[in-house]
Amino acid sequence: MKRTLFVSLVLATSLIPQEILIKNATVYTVSRAGTIQKGSVLIRDGKIAAVGKDLKASSIAQVIDGEGLFLTPGIIDAHSHLAVEGGVNESSLSVSSIARIQDVINPDDKDIYRNLAGGLTIANVLHGSANAIGGQTQVIKLRYGAPAKDLIFKGAPTGIKFALGENPKRSNVTLQPGQARRYPATRMGVMDVIRQAFTDAKEYQADWDNYRKGKTKVAPVRNLTLEPLVEILEGKRLVHAHSYREDEIVALLRTAEEFGFKIATLQHILEGYKVAPEIQKHGAGASSFSDWWGYKVEAYDAIPHNASLMHQAGILVSINSDSNSEARHLNQEAAKSMKYGNTSYDDALAMVTINPAKQLGIDKMVGSIEVGKDADLVLYNRDPLSVYAVPQKVLIDGKMYFDIAMDAQMNESKSKEKDELTTKLKPKADPNRPNPMGARPNPRIGSDFFDTFGQEWKEDLFCHIHSEYHTHD
């Protein structure tokens, strides 16, 4: 009886609409509604219920006064390696489409929270760039504290990583004696690997078609490497292709057209400005860095005007992080395109909100402040494209995931807890082993996940060399 009562109470509570009203803020809607001064946004049950001026909320609504603050849609990173456990590269095979990021989402990764604090609400988590055809990607919402399956953005189309150039051809890998060199070793080879893989995928697709049509009696065995490639051929899976040079970009577009599929986004694409018309004609999006270059031979011809020039050529452009730390200030990265190439304010903000949403096929649900969309929002203390802008509150699905005041409180109590635990757990010195200089850090104990895959595997080592060393806790 008691339990029934409790259950019905819980149900009743969840049926009451949860309302939040953010009022008096400068609202950047990143939609046709433009910027609303002294604007309000009403959130009901995790969705945006109304946007405008002088909105009234019901008596149950939680009201957030946005006086002097700036509201934007949640920031979206189209290229992230966040929250991945046990390595972002299955680097062994030239076609590693069997590997899936969704299998290894680590909801405990503290970087999720750190990126939230920078206004990031959605990340396209990519496999690394060691293979011509890499692993399956996963779009996540940064619902820190939820289990892995609840970080997955359910409505988002599936994706896959491709990579061109130096990384898949292994120019940066020093082989150990006796170690075999993996094919391919040239850009031609990379394209050959892709062509061969899709030829195999077509054959596999035909095998299944024949079976389904009754032409063959025995079902083929499922091939988890080829299945995602068939989905690409059928237009069901988005291709995110790591690329640098103009020649390889055009070669990939041609190869894709040969097999009748589209490249959803070209990632990094530092020479995209040289072949913008070709990219625009194919219909691929471009997701680039703001101003990093020269960190390897294929990155020498990059210019900071790249994003603006591609945007002017009619390409859908986003700015990505490819990094745990840069994702915390993607707003500033977007702002750089205003300085280099005179992109407008609205277009610059779009490069980290609605544009990546479009590239990931999730723009019907997120990416702007419009009625019916998910209430993924960032409240900044300063203008969002200013270097002084610091997120004060970050909401996902109308739920507060970061609040700068609560964060300060939490840090205080955590620091206290840490001190207490440190004292409690401090081992007493062992007089039989008086050699502190020889001591090594304690490897994390338990399963071989921790033991085998240390921090060095966490970032895409192939992808870039601009990542800072980052302590994983």
Added chain:
Amino acid sequence: MNLRKTSFFSLLFISFLTLRSEDPQTYFIKNIKVVPVSGPVIDQGSVLISDGLILSVGADLKAPANAQIVNGEKLTLYPGFFDAYNDVSALSGSSGATPATAGIAARSTTTQVITGPSDRPSSNASLALADDLRLDEKKLEAWRNGGFTHMHLVTKNGLISSRSAVVSTAPNYSDASLIKPETAIALGFSGGRDFASFPNSLMGSISYFRQTFIDLAYFEKQKETYLKNPNGLVRPKYDKVLEGLAYAKAQGLPLIIPVTTKAQIARTLDLASGFGFSFLLQGVQEGYKASDLLGTGRIGALVALKWPVEEANADPEDEPNLRTLRFRDQAPSTPSVFEKARVPFGFSGDGITSTKDFMAGIKLAIDKGLSKDAAVQALTLAPAKLLGLQSVVGSIEKGKIANLVITDGEPWESKTKIKMVFIDGVKFDIPEPPTPPERPNSRPNTPSGKE
């Protein structure tokens, strides 16, 4: 397989004959506190054992004329302790590497390029550890003297291990010591570590398992059809790993999957439910957070007793973060959380090389709220149930193997002495250990073997 099994049973038979000629094999243990584990404690009980088996247990038994009497006054009789999971190196000699035990080593020396899952990298399901086991007599003695009468030995050789075995700790190891020559198959998530070997990431390993178990189901079906009437059919390609897995599945062997964090537990439950095997989790030290996932006895766990601690004399610069501190603090509460949530669990000695450390691990779990009854269960009967041995070991019941231990106190108390051990009904008096010089300030739960 059948041949091997036959030879196992005949060897078992022969060895009984030999043991019998050496030993009276009939013991009457009396005036002892009996902890049968399967039933209530008998304060002044007796147990009659003969021919390696328990013949009777009770409060008012009479000693038969041929029995040798063991007076157990002020002592306690437990079922023999059972380490439910340990690496074969816990008992094998340093030079005991064999094909069944050294899968990874054999592979890492090859320069062959792995082309994908169909190469079945680091997969040893076609091998049985029991076929090729050489154990170190000193190590056997050490575990036996600590009250452990049988142990589950696993080779952590790669992604899919060879079939594990439960052995007794009797001296002069031979095939007769095998209690369950084929017990389980352990999965591991660490594949190759160089860039050329598939898989070399966690997600690669997971994908490898998913593909291999899909292949297995296909293979079984294909083979079944073929064997019914091969005429006119293309023969299924021989695949020794799939053959080994199919055999293990038919024998009902569980998979044992290593996990630590709650996220890993959740992931593994999703993944392994599609494999067509029953499975157990091993390690499970963040289980204190995961009773919602494991509760009500659906999945069993072998909880590793090597609790996370800071190394003595650790680098002072290497300051652990709050999450690590919380893990160190709370991991030993996992058994008590499991007890309350009714998650069936046994103790795994994974990484532990001495019985003292094993018992210190249990002691810490008891300090964190585990009941003493549940502690004894997890040391004896619970893992026997999880590993399919409940009808032969784990409790003091009529008909079970006479693997017993006599102590002068609770096994996890550091002052407690193991007085006597019976293995297959053979009595071993435990010599009084030389009292080591008192180590001031040494922590009881720091495993001493590995440095």
